[in-house]
Amino acid sequence: xxxxxxxxxxxxxxxxxxxxxxxxxxxxxxxxxxxxxxxxxxxxxxxxxxxxxxxxxxxxxxxxxxxxxxxxxxxxxxxxxxxxxxxxxxxxxxxxxxxxxxxxxxxxxxxxxxxxxxxxxxxxxxxxxxxxxxxxxxxxxxxxxxxxxxxxxxxxxxxxxxxxxxxxxxxxxxxxxxxxxxxxxxxxxxxxxxxxxxxxxxxxxxxxxxxxxxxxxxxxxxxxxxxxxxxxxxxxxxxxxxxxxxxxxxxxxxxxxxxxxxxxxxxxxxxxxxxxxxxxxxxxxxxxxxxxxxxxxxxxxxxxxxxxxxxxxxxxxxxxxxxxxxxxxxxxxxxxxxxxxxxxxxxxxxxxxxxxxxxxxxxxxxxxxxxxxxxxxxxxxxxxxxxxxxxxxxxxxxxxxxxxxxxxxxxxxxxx
Amino acid sequence: xxxxxxxxxxxxxxxxxxxxxxxxxxxxxxxxxxxxxxxxxxxxxxxxxxxxxxxxxxxxxxxxxxxxxxxxxxxxxxxxxxxxxxxxxxxxxxxxxxxxxxx
Numbered sequence: 001x002x003x004x005x006x007x008x009x010x011x012x013x014x015x016x017x018x019x020x021x022x023x024x025x026x027x028x029x030x031x032x033x034x035x036x037x038x039x040x041x042x043x044x045x046x047x048x049x050x051x052x053x054x055x056x057x058x059x060x061x062x063x064x065x066x067x068x069x070x071x072x073x074x075x076x077x078x079x080x081x082x083x084x085x086x087x088x089x090x091x092x093x094x095x096x097x098x099x100x101x102x103x104x105x106x107x108x109x110x111x112x113x114x115x116x117x118x119x120x121x122x123x124x125x126x127x128x129x130x131x132x133x134x135x136x137x138x139x140x141x142x143x144x145x146x147x148x149x150x151x152x153x154x155x156x157x158x159x160x161x162x163x164x165x166x167x168x169x170x171x172x173x174x175x176x177x178x179x180x181x182x183x184x185x186x187x188x189x190x191x192x193x194x195x196x197x198x199x200x201x202x203x204x205x206x207x208x209x210x211x212x213x214x215x216x217x218x219x220x221x222x223x224x225x226x227x228x229x230x231x232x233x234x235x236x237x238x239x240x241x242x243x244x245x246x247x248x249x250x251x252x253x254x255x256x257x258x259x260x261x262x263x264x265x266x267x268x269x270x271x272x273x274x275x276x277x278x279x280x281x282x283x284x285x286x287x288x289x290x291x292x293x294x295x296x297x298x299x300x301x302x303x304x305x306x307x308x309x310x311x312x313x314x315x316x317x318x319x320x321x322x323x324x325x326x327x328x329x330x331x332x333x334x335x336x337x338x339x340x341x342x343x344x345x346x347x348x349x350x351x352x353x354x355x356x357x358x359x360x361x362x363x364x365x366x367x368x369x370x371x372x373x374x375x376x377x378x379x380x381x382x383x384x385x386x387x388x389x390x391x392x393x394x395x396x397x398x399x400x401x402x403x404x405x406x407x408x409x410x411x412x413x414x415x416x
Numbered sequence: 417x418x419x420x421x422x423x424x425x426x427x428x429x430x431x432x433x434x435x436x437x438x439x440x441x442x443x444x445x446x447x448x449x450x451x452x453x454x455x456x457x458x459x460x461x462x463x464x465x466x467x468x469x470x471x472x473x474x475x476x477x478x479x480x481x482x483x484x485x486x487x488x489x490x491x492x493x494x495x496x497x498x499x500x501x502x503x504x505x506x507x508x509x510x511x512x513x514x515x516x517x518x519x
Contacts, residue, residue: 265481
């Protein structure tokens with residue numbers, strides 16, 4: 001018997017277990033998946049939890065329910081990977097593997113920024129990238145009286161790069177509905193050159209910030225948080241004051257990656273962009289947020305990667321060359337508030353464009369344009385996630401590689 | 417695609433002036449882009465620029481943090497070399513793509 005070992009039972013790891021179990025003879029390959037946590041979170045829901053759109057129960061389920069039969073599920077902490085010995089050390093046992101899939105994801109590292117975890121943390125400073133943070137923020141917003149709301153990105157890369165912007169749009173709608181928009185000043189702070197960095201998007205979407213009265217501060221690389229004056233401060237001593245700071249801290253790969261000497265300076269694993277094989281070890285494959293590939297860290301990306309990676313693992317097991325197939329395909333709904341959303345479809349090289357999706361002629365979803373139908377799509381996605389995506393069922397008519405059918409390349413960037 | 421004459425050579429650039437092809441770059445081009453921004457390049461600037469180009473050629477993502485840990489400069493030092501947007505300006509001068517997000 002040979003051993004296929006999957007580390008991490010989040011979106012990517014769970015999908016891989018579901019893809020591979022039916023494709024591998026159970027008298028030839030054991031499949032084991034390890035994750036220390038019992039709960040599987042629907043992470044896109046963390047965006048809606050603070051605004052009371054979703055309840056706690058809608059964003060979490062028991063992880064075990066999504067692991068297929070005949071997969072050995074171990075709920076223990078992973079201590080270290082020994083890639084030269086093909087072993088993984090858990091808290092009280094050691095596993096051997098023939099093929100390893102690392103799907104340990106990424107998480108926030110607020111301790112990387114001085115003053116973030118200080119007297120104001122979880123009082124006036126919140127994250128919404130964790131269940132606990134998102135829930136604490138909901139409770140804060142329920143009776144917040146208004147003031148300066150600052151939404152801030154520490155540094156790239158982050159999981160779901162559009163979520164902070166969606167948060168700003170949803171906050172605008174939330175305070176309008178509560179009849180207190182005039183009491184709230186919303187500022188969006190980014191280390192990049194603006195909220196929209198792709199020429200097609202800045203042309204097509206720049207109106208959104210103006211329409212919603214969201215002030216923007218760009219090129220801001222935070223140095224520390226001043227808890228006394230309630231300001232974020234950058235390396236040139238530029239200061240932005242806040243009453244309520246919603247921050248996206250540095251995102252990093254799991255510390256087990258650092259301990260095992262497998263990652264870069266953010267603990268992301270150097271991975272072939274197209275095959276998803278780790279660059280250092282041919283029997284180690286990496287998927288989802290744990291990789292260093294320049295695709296978005298998002299569930300849709302992990303979903304498209306999972307289809308390619310399944311094929312490649314089967315090819316690897318049989319000694320065939322791997323497919324250089326994955327193209328960085330991402331497909332994401334972006335909430336813009338007022339029950340509307342955008343949809344974007346892009347890959348490593350092609351920027352988001354206009355068009356219809358998934359059907360070239362009639363959509364029904366519109367790319368890069370706000371619509372109520374897209375918002376319904378985003379809400380329906382929760383059902384698709386729990387019932388199809390995690391189980392490794394392909395979403396009908398949506399291919400792993402980006403399709404150019406129905407795409408309209410009509411956006412001419414503004415000349416500056 | 418706009419074409420701009422920099423240091424006497426016709427170069428393909430993006431709408432906001434970043435080089436489309438990093439292989440068209442040379443030190444004279446770097447100096448001219450830098451002077452447009454208002455930066456006079458020193459050997460220290462070139463150490464940072466060469467580091468950025470090496471990393472980009474190896475298809476590694478660049479962050480202010482990674483430059484700060486490169487051993488060439490710390491983040492404060494990077495700001496001192498390229499004020500008001502260190503990665504944005506250093507990338508432009510180094511002839512590599514602008515750091516972007518997914519939209």
